[in-house]
Amino acid sequence: MGIVEQTNDEEKLPLGQKVVSIMGEMGRAFDGSYAEYVLLPNDQIYPIHTDLPWAQLAAIPETYYTAFGSMKNLRIQASDQILVRGATSGVGVAFAKLVKAQFPDIRIFGSTRKAEKGEKLKEAGFSDYIEDPNGILDTEETFDKILELIGPATIKDSLSHIREGGVVCSTGQLGGKWFLEDFDPIMELKHNSYLTTFHSSDVSGEKLNELLAYIEEKGVAVEPEKVFMLEEVAQAHAFLQSQDSFGKVIVLDPSAVGEQASE
Template structure:
């Protein structure tokens, strides 16, 4: 099979497209033919050597969509069935989705029922699953005023689509550090765009709900813009900081609530709940950029660049 392998930490050029033996099934594991997958910021961090537990060489990829090629659990995972896999230790402790085939633990393979194209389905797993789980944690209502901090990210755009698909007239603003992207964000559906400059929002506006994708680096500032009894859901860590520092939960929460959503909490039922929501509300699911497996290094370079926007996927 063809696969993309990282043998040592570094830049996108360390993602090498090469031929490897197709994995052989073993008890409790099944082989999936990969039809596509999304590129995620966590994979960039791993490629850069910022995931201490990961040893190279490694095939990266914390998600994949495809069909079961060889099964060791025919009752739950019949050969030819559509499946999704995300998270666990995929692409970290064992080889992940950056390949034509991936060998996965059966408990980490989730059968799905959907008529979506492979392009659409490949756009969904980690990105839309994270956005959907966060939407539920935020308890979004039609009357809410919402801010997406990190609006240009794939998860930010996914969240926008999920919310606007159900509540077309809701007020939902986005942020960007690069205001050149303002028109792109408004075209995507955001009501307004706020500049995020050096971790400070350049606005006096306050919101009922803030979807925080920059993470611990800006959570404290986000609470400066939350209304009383509002909710901040910190899900992303695009700011490169993993833990809250110099944060007083008594005073800095401003009588609001802080929550989060761990996208590692996955089940087939929850994945199909997301797909049902997308179908019910006619949610637009479309990647911003599509690359081939051979172009994975280019996909990483694009996602790291200053002009990246939305979800980037690979189709086999």
């Protein structure tokens, strides 16, 4: 995300326009990674309209976009009891904040492999936490809606904790397993439950601006857990790979901080 510095489409992408790009094989099909400037095809650059400061804005795509799409697909109601599987991830924390902004009294639980992160989950807005040390939830509790961020490694166990007519949204694959094997839909969905998903490649400018409007209207606290400067990329990755990793981490261009301070 950033500001248009050069353009060949003055109508859609005028100079100075705030923009976001997510997915699109950046760093794979297109060279480069962390940089002050990036060159991308116009059809994967989306103009946005927001007054959020850069440090907050940088925390939103694609973490909050993924969480928002999953929230919509789960069709949440105020009476639901919700579980987030893999809750300490950036998407898990973002999801809880988005849901709580609309339904402040809703019951939302988060699973974690490490009990010591449980209190941080409650600080982030979760009602409580459930230990999940070996891919099996340490509870007999059941839920109306489950956001599955670990993926195929735990989805069968998640389905065993869904209530009659409930919905599981399989969005993440944090468990390192990419495919679901030996899946019998008749037996696994025997509680008349529903299985859906969300993929952030389903993106448009309209959907991104819908998310930004929701965040501003509901006053969602989107501050990242940690902010690193561009020259601190190594420290950012070290934190993400450490046992202390929690929530969303961003790397910010120092020039953006300067511009923001001068506004």
